[in-house]
Amino acid sequence: MALDDSWFTEQHDGAGSAFSLKTTAKLSDVQSDYQRIEMFDTTDWGKLMVIDGCTMVSTRDNFLYHEMMSHPVLFSHAAPKRVAIIGGGDCGTLREVLKHPEVERAVQIDIDEQVTRAAEKYFPELCESNHDPRAELLWIDGIDWINKAPAGSLDVIIVDSTDPIGPGEVLFTPAFYNACHNALADGGLVVQQSESPLLHLPILEKMYRSLMAARFSDARTLFFPQPLYPSGWWSATIGCKNGTLDGFREADADRRRFDTHYYNSAIHRAAFAEPEFFRKARADWLASN
Amino acid sequence: MALDDSWFTEQHDGAGSAFSLKTTAKLSDVQSDYQRIEMFDTTDWGKLMVIDGCTMVSTRDNFLYHEMMSHPVLFSHAAPKRVAIIGGGDCGTLREVLKHPEVERAVQIDIDEQVTRAAEKYFPELCESNHDPRAELLWIDGIDWINKAPAGSLDVIIVDSTDPIGPGEVLFTPAFYNACHNALADGGLVVQQSESPLLHLPILEKMYRSLMAARFSDARTLFFPQPLYPSGWWSATIGCKNGTLDGFREADADRRRFDTHYYNSAIHRAAFAEPEFFRKARADWLASN
Numbered sequence: 001m002a003l004d005d006s007w008f009t010e011q012h013d014g015a016g017s018a019f020s021l022k023t024t025a026k027l028s029d030v031q032s033d034y035q036r037i038e039m040f041d042t043t044d045w046g047k048l049m050v051i052d053g054c055t056m057v058s059t060r061d062n063f064l065y066h067e068m069m070s071h072p073v074l075f076s077h078a079a080p081k082r083v084a085i086i087g088g089g090d091c092g093t094l095r096e097v098l099k100h101p102e103v104e105r106a107v108q109i110d111i112d113e114q115v116t117r118a119a120e121k122y123f124p125e126l127c128e129s130n131h132d133p134r135a136e137l138l139w140i141d142g143i144d145w146i147n148k149a150p151a152g153s154l155d156v157i158i159v160d161s162t163d164p165i166g167p168g169e170v171l172f173t174p175a176f177y178n179a180c181h182n183a184l185a186d187g188g189l190v191v192q193q194s195e196s197p198l199l200h201l202p203i204l205e206k207m208y209r210s211l212m213a214a215r216f217s218d219a220r221t222l223f224f225p226q227p228l229y230p231s232g233w234w235s236a237t238i239g240c241k242n243g244t245l246d247g248f249r250e251a252d253a254d255r256r257r258f259d260t261h262y263y264n265s266a267i268h269r270a271a272f273a274e275p276e277f278f279r280k281a282r283a284d285w286l287a288s289n
Numbered sequence: 290m291a292l293d294d295s296w297f298t299e300q301h302d303g304a305g306s307a308f309s310l311k312t313t314a315k316l317s318d319v320q321s322d323y324q325r326i327e328m329f330d331t332t333d334w335g336k337l338m339v340i341d342g343c344t345m346v347s348t349r350d351n352f353l354y355h356e357m358m359s360h361p362v363l364f365s366h367a368a369p370k371r372v373a374i375i376g377g378g379d380c381g382t383l384r385e386v387l388k389h390p391e392v393e394r395a396v397q398i399d400i401d402e403q404v405t406r407a408a409e410k411y412f413p414e415l416c417e418s419n420h421d422p423r424a425e426l427l428w429i430d431g432i433d434w435i436n437k438a439p440a441g442s443l444d445v446i447i448v449d450s451t452d453p454i455g456p457g458e459v460l461f462t463p464a465f466y467n468a469c470h471n472a473l474a475d476g477g478l479v480v481q482q483s484e485s486p487l488l489h490l491p492i493l494e495k496m497y498r499s500l501m502a503a504r505f506s507d508a509r510t511l512f513f514p515q516p517l518y519p520s521g522w523w524s525a526t527i528g529c530k531n532g533t534l535d536g537f538r539e540a541d542a543d544r545r546r547f548d549t550h551y552y553n554s555a556i557h558r559a560a561f562a563e564p565e566f567f568r569k570a571r572a573d574w575l576a577s578n
Binding site for chain 2: 002003005007009011014015016017018019020021022042043044045060061198223225226227231232233260261262263264266267269270271272273274275276277279
C-alpha cells in the first residue's frame, strides 16, 4: 500500500529497504553551508531531524544511540577526564558524556553550527548540558582539530559522525585513526558508529583494518537497536591505545547517579556479545592482518 | 521521496512508522481459508512472505527470529525431549529445533497448510527438516491441540504466532497460558514472540500478567534484532513451570555440533540483559501482581 505525502521516507542506498515515519508538519528546512537540515513533527516519534534526506534523530528513539555512543566507552576507560566528540552537533552525546562526574572537559567539534541551532530549538532536552562549565562547543572541521590536538591530550574520542559516504568518508580511513591514536593518551579509547551489522559488514571490516593499521592494540564492536537507522540494528566500534578492552568499571556503572533509559551494566556486557557470523568475520580480519 | 509501485510497504498499526522492501516480482498471491499469503522476490532480501499485509519472513533476516525462538529456550531446558510449535507454518523454527539431538519429537501445529506449501516452494531451506522422523506437521487449530494435550506431556512449547490482534489474540490470554501450563511437565518452558520492546510494552505487560495468572513460577524476556518487524527490535518471553530461568546448558551450547548464524552462548546470555526501562517496568509488573 502506497504512503501518502504525509510520510517522510528514507530509502537505504544499496540495501533495497526503506523506513518511513508519518509526519504531521514540516517545521523547518535549512540549507546550511554543508547540508540540508529538515525538521518534522511526527505522529508517534516526536520531532524528527533529517540531514540530506537521511533520518538522524527522533525524540522517541535517540536515547538508544546517544547512550550507547557514550556510556560503554566511558565506563570502559579507567579515568575518562578529557573527552572529544567529533560531530554530534545535536548535542545528545555531549549530554550523556557530561553525566559522568569524572569528565573534566568535553569538547564537541561539529562543522555545522546550524545542526546545533536546530537541536536547541526542537530537541532542547538534548541541549540541556550545553552550558555546563566543562563543555566547549566548536563549529569547525573536526578532522583538522584532531590533527592539531596535542599528542596524548585526550582520554576518549567519540566519533558521532554521518555515514561513511560523502563528507563522512574520511572518518573511516587509517589517516584519521592515526590522528586519533596520536591525540589519545595511553589507555585512551576511540569509539565510532559503525553502521548496521546486517547490511554493512564490509564497512566494519574496513574500520578494523584501519584501526589495526593505526596500531590500536585492541578493538571491539558493540551492538544495539536503533529503529531510525537502516535495518534497525546498529553498532559502534571501540579502539584502545596501548591497552585492552577486556573489562569495564562495572561497580561504577552499577552505582551511577544519573538516569538512563537503555544503558545499565547488564546491557554493557550484553552489547559486546558477538553474533556468530560477526565472531567468525572478526576472527578472520584479525588473523589476516 | 515517494516509493514507486515496485516497493512492498507495511504500515505499522498505531506506530506511525512503515518499512518497505524493493521487490522485483510478485511470485504468488493465495487467499487461503484463513488469510492472504503473498510471495515476492526482492532486490536485496531474497524471497519475502507477506501475510494479510504484514511482512513475515525474508530469506535474508529470518535467521535472527528462528534461531532466537528456538535455541535459547531449548538450551534453557535441562532435557528438551518433547517439543510443540504452535504456528510456525514456514517451518523455520522446526528446522532449528530439530538441530538439537536431545529432541525426540517435535510437533508443529499450524492451522494453515497453505503457509507451509508456500514455504516449501519459496523457502526450501527452512523446510529441509520437515521429513525428519522426529517431526510431525499438523494443520489444525493449535489452541485446540494444546487444550487436548495430556497433562505433563511436553517439555517445551514454542508459540511462533502472528501478532496479538485478530486470530492471534487468544494466544496472549491467561486461558491459553493455563493450557500450556497444564500440558508442560515440571521444569517445562513456553516461549512466545512478544513484539517490540520499544513499541509494544503494554503487550509485554499483558503477557507477564497472563503468565503469572497461569502460575508460571518464573518469566524472562529475551531481546534481539529483527529488521523485518516494526522498529527492527523484537523480543520473546519465556515462562517456566515449577522452576527458574537462572541458568542454561552453557557447555552444551558451546559444544553444539550445528551451525548458527546469530546464536552462540555469549548471545544467549546477552539476549536476557534487560534495558533499563524494561528492568524497571518488569519489576513493577511483578511487584503489583
